[in-house]
Amino acid sequence: MNIFNKVTLQNLKKNRTRTLVTIIGVILSTAMITAVATFAISLQQYMVKGSAQKYGDWHVEFLAADSNFAKQQARNKAVLKTTSFADIGYSKLAGGKNPNKPYLFVAGFDQTTFDTLPIKLLSGRLPKNGHEVVIPAHVAANGGVKYSIGETLSLSLGERVSGNKQLNQHDPYENPKKKQETLRETNQKSYKIVGICERPGFEEKTAPGYTLLTIADQAEKRGRLSVFVTLKNPRKARSYANSIAKNQSYTLNDDVLRFMGASDDRVFNLLLYSIGTILVALIMLGSVFLIYNSFTISLNERMRQFGILASVGATPKQLRNSVLFEGFCIGAAGIPVGLFVGIGSIKIVIALVAKNFNNILYADIPLVLSLSIPVLLAAAVISLITIMISAYIPARKAANTPVMESIRQSNEVKVSAHEIKLTKFSEGLLGLEGMLALKNFKRNKKRYRTIILSLALSVVLFVSARAFGNNLQQSAKQMVVDSDYDIVLTSSEMKESEMFQLYDKLQNVTGITESSYQAIASYTSPIKTSDFSPRYRQSENDLTIEQTTRAVDVQFIEDKEYLKFIKEQNLPVKEYTGDGGKLIAVAKKRIEQEKGKSELIDLFAKDSMELSMIPEIDGKPAPSQQKTVSVKFADTYPLDTLPRQPAAKQPYVFMLIAPYAMKAKFSPAGIEQTMGLTFLSKQPARSTAAIRKIIEQEGVTASYDLYNLHEIFEQNRNTIFVVNIFSYVFVAMISLIAIANVFNTISTNIQLRRRELAMLRSVGMTDREFNKMMMIECAFYGSRSLLWGVPTAGIISWLIYKGMTKGGAEIAFQFPWSSILISILGVFLIVVITMLYAVNKIKKENIIDALRDDLT
Numbered sequence: 001m002n003i004f005n006k007v008t009l010q011n012l013k014k015n016r017t018r019t020l021v022t023i024i025g026v027i028l029s030t031a032m033i034t035a036v037a038t039f040a041i042s043l044q045q046y047m048v049k050g051s052a053q054k055y056g057d058w059h060v061e062f063l064a065a066d067s068n069f070a071k072q073q074a075r076n077k078a079v080l081k082t083t084s085f086a087d088i089g090y091s092k093l094a095g096g097k098n099p100n101k102p103y104l105f106v107a108g109f110d111q112t113t114f115d116t117l118p119i120k121l122l123s124g125r126l127p128k129n130g131h132e133v134v135i136p137a138h139v140a141a142n143g144g145v146k147y148s149i150g151e152t153l154s155l156s157l158g159e160r161v162s163g164n165k166q167l168n169q170h171d172p173y174e175n176p177k178k179k180q181e182t183l184r185e186t187n188q189k190s191y192k193i194v195g196i197c198e199r200p201g202f203e204e205k206t207a208p209g210y211t212l213l214t215i216a217d218q219a220e221k222r223g224r225l226s227v228f229v230t231l232k233n234p235r236k237a238r239s240y241a242n243s244i245a246k247n248q249s250y251t252l253n254d255d256v257l258r259f260m261g262a263s264d265d266r267v268f269n270l271l272l273y274s275i276g277t278i279l280v281a282l283i284m285l286g287s288v289f290l291i292y293n294s295f296t297i298s299l300n301e302r303m304r305q306f307g308i309l310a311s312v313g314a315t316p317k318q319l320r321n322s323v324l325f326e327g328f329c330i331g332a333a334g335i336p337v338g339l340f341v342g343i344g345s346i347k348i349v350i351a352l353v354a355k356n357f358n359n360i361l362y363a364d365i366p367l368v369l370s371l372s373i374p375v376l377l378a379a380a381v382i383s384l385i386t387i388m389i390s391a392y393i394p395a396r397k398a399a400n401t402p403v404m405e406s407i408r409q410s411n412e413v414k415v416s417a418h419e420i421k422l423t424k425f426s427e428g429l430l431g432l433e434g435m436l437a438l439k440n441f442k443r444n445k446k447r448y449r450t451i452i453l454s455l456a457l458s459v460v461l462f463v464s465a466r467a468f469g470n471n472l473q474q475s476a477k478q479m480v481v482d483s484d485y486d487i488v489l490t491s492s493e494m495k496e497s498e499m500f501q502l503y504d505k506l507q508n509v510t511g512i513t514e515s516s517y518q519a520i521a522s523y524t525s526p527i528k529t530s531d532f533s534p535r536y537r538q539s540e541n542d543l544t545i546e547q548t549t550r551a552v553d554v555q556f557i558e559d560k561e562y563l564k565f566i567k568e569q570n571l572p573v574k575e576y577t578g579d580g581g582k583l584i585a586v587a588k589k590r591i592e593q594e595k596g597k598s599e600l601i602d603l604f605a606k607d608s609m610e611l612s613m614i615p616e617i618d619g620k621p622a623p624s625q626q627k628t629v630s631v632k633f634a635d636t637y638p639l640d641t642l643p644r645q646p647a648a649k650q651p652y653v654f655m656l657i658a659p660y661a662m663k664a665k666f667s668p669a670g671i672e673q674t675m676g677l678t679f680l681s682k683q684p685a686r687s688t689a690a691i692r693k694i695i696e697q698e699g700v701t702a703s704y705d706l707y708n709l710h711e712i713f714e715q716n717r718n719t720i721f722v723v724n725i726f727s728y729v730f731v732a733m734i735s736l737i738a739i740a741n742v743f744n745t746i747s748t749n750i751q752l753r754r755r756e757l758a759m760l761r762s763v764g765m766t767d768r769e770f771n772k773m774m775m776i777e778c779a780f781y782g783s784r785s786l787l788w789g790v791p792t793a794g795i796i797s798w799l800i801y802k803g804m805t806k807g808g809a810e811i812a813f814q815f816p817w818s819s820i821l822i823s824i825l826g827v828f829l830i831v832v833i834t835m836l837y838a839v840n841k842i843k844k845e846n847i848i849d850a851l852r853d854d855l856t
Helices: 003-014 016-055 067-075 111-116 234-245 254-260 266-311 316-360 373-400 403-408 424-443 445-477 496-506 534-539 559-568 660-666 684-697 709-752 754-762 767-806 817-843 847-852
Strands: 060-065 079-092 103-109 121-124 132-136 152-162 181-197 209-215 225-231 249-252 487-491 512-528 547-557 583-592 598-602 608-617 627-633 653-659 673-681 705-708
Touching: 003 016, 003 266, 003 316, 016 254, 016 316, 016 373, 016 709, 060 067, 060 079, 060 234, 067 079, 067 225, 079 111, 079 181, 103 111, 103 152, 103 181, 181 209, 225 234, 234 249, 234 254, 266 316, 316 373, 445 709, 445 767, 445 817, 487 496, 487 684, 487 709, 496 512, 496 673, 496 684, 512 660, 534 583, 534 598, 547 559, 547 608, 547 660, 559 653, 559 660, 653 660, 673 684, 684 705, 705 709, 709 817, 754 767, 754 817, 754 847, 767 817
Parallel strands: 103 209, 132 181, 547 653, 583 627
Antiparallel strands: 060 225, 060 249, 079 103, 079 152, 079 225, 121 181, 132 209, 152 181, 487 673, 487 705, 512 547, 512 608, 512 673, 583 598, 583 653, 608 627
16 A cells, blocks of 8 residues: 555544545445335336236237247247247127227137236136137126126137238227228137136237137147247347248237336336436435535645645645545445445335235235346446546546645635625624624635535435425326225116115125115206307317207215205205205316316306206117206216226216105116115225125126225325335435535534634634624525525426426426425524534634644
8 A cells, every 4th residue: 555545544534524424425325326226126027027927928929920930939049938829710799889899809728828828817717628718808898798607609700801911919900981801701619608807918909809718729720820929138029020020910018028128118218217317316416516525625624735745746646546545445435335225225115115016016926125236236336436526526626736835725715805805784784703704704715615515405405306206296196096985886787676685785794884875877968059168169079060969877876965965065955855856967078288287177158957868778868758857067976976887988077966766757667777886894805705705695697896996096095105105215315415415514614624713712702702603604604505506406396397297297396395495494404503513523622732733
């Protein structure tokens, strides 16, 4: 070890407080970078495993391939494994309500395919032969056609063709009125339904057929195949597919590839990288200034020492290396500890949120700590680069300062008389102590600029970190949906008497605290276009005629709930009850505006009117059953409605609310209606299981749906919890860096003024006057730093908001008033505490020893 490095180590030992605070800053910086990187890797592995479980671990699917192509890919050196199923054919879906998905598509699996492609059974079992089939649940939910286990399907199977081209599942449906698509039927086949599954993950959203699963025979396996390829290097999926496909249709498993960084999903990538960039930038910004200020102050303290070394032959390179060696020593002490602290802290955080993650996305995939040596090395290198950047700037200054200037330290204070001159008013207002504080502030601008910059940066870091966290929370809260009930049982086929018999038994299920019932009936209403509001007329295309019709629902709720709602709306009870009573209606439409925002508008111009109601019987309006009612429009309805099938949804809300006692009057035989029982429960999962068991015991044969909405919405609540945890941890660690920065800067500056302060005390300045002078200096520090920090923090908060909105987040900008108020109070509090700590240490020193100190 050379003499320069020995001197550097002695200097680090001599100034233990500053050295320790700087090392703590390095530990915090490294810990945050390590924690962010390690959590990113852990989350990536969680998402990759979860998406592979849900969608399959394949990377490329080739459609309409032959068996030779499948064998060639299995032998390809870039391929890890392959699997395939037979494209048996398409059949028309009778009664389907989705115009873009008019087919059933039959896929022939074998045991290997079932093991590779994830199929989640909702009920029943998997097929055992080529005469059994599993149907997906979205045939009913999306297509509006319900099938039951045990039914037999007789299908006319064939091929989709458009001109001379044979179409597959990758080709969206071509409307025959606009294109040449036809279904060329080739054979008849019957299947027995043995199970119902979730929509297969490999079925594209634009696929024209609902995928049915059966077992392929040998002849079908020799026909057209869908081949699924898993690559050894997923990042090469696109180039591999382009080179292999030629004229072959293919699709990429973007649901898995995006989490491997191999997707072309620009919105996802932009959001991911913008958040990552913001996190790393904030951490590095705070770390660089903390460490830079430490080295700058150290340099000021050692400038005479450098001048003496230079005068006896030290070269600029040796002086520069001396400062860089100091940075290396601090890094060697802080980075390893920071790595362990980062790993330990993120392990604790993951342990806290792992259970909630299971309820957000993948119940069977645990979120566990995943360590990556390259990532840990990258975190250490980034931390070391941060230290070296912070050390290099003052090191270059030390090497380039002239020898005599360094020895005399004449470059530290360069002022002229008029620069520190004060007005009579200022002297009278501030007194002697304030005058000395202000002159100290002016005479060494570089030193005080460092303090102000540190304080301003602390404000910027704190406000920016909170703005980032608040934006994340705001984005997550948009997913939260509240419901008036936890469990709902609905049926459009069950008799009313049978439903109420069940209701009497289900009310007593363990965990149920409240219960209710309701029914939704479908009507149409002829309406004059002049009755619509101007905003609604602008948004519709069919309002040029004099009269049009609109679908309208009537929600029949318990009489006590209806009465409660009337009172909440401050309406006269007598006027809205009884046989001839008025009804309450809600008529709204959501209008999409620019920048992803929306607005609710009224459908009608007046707040009350007469409506003609025509019930829908067997799917068609029945004008002979028409009724006329008086309605008053409200902004909300009393209870959440029953879940609806997508095919039954309208682009607007038009619903009347009526007491259940009026249902008989409004419900002629054959009317389309859905009945529902709703429950609140302390134990929704247990109560749902008990309800399902009772329904099975009662031998209910009518079709029904049972939903545990609490479980569905719990995913959103857990998302909020996870986002809050990471937001608070991030803000806390950024705050620690900011506090360490301020403490290090101010305390060290006070130490550098030991002789100056000792001289003031030696000429008779009392402790009270001394404290007053220091408090005025604190006020100068705080006010100047806030003058720069607050506007900068506001601007950066806006830039963070813009970065996240461009990344796909739908959030509104909120000016960080509360964060700024906290930072203002925090700045003065931290400055005062730090100043008192440093001054108290100086007061304990002997005045004579401090005056003799020559800073060598």
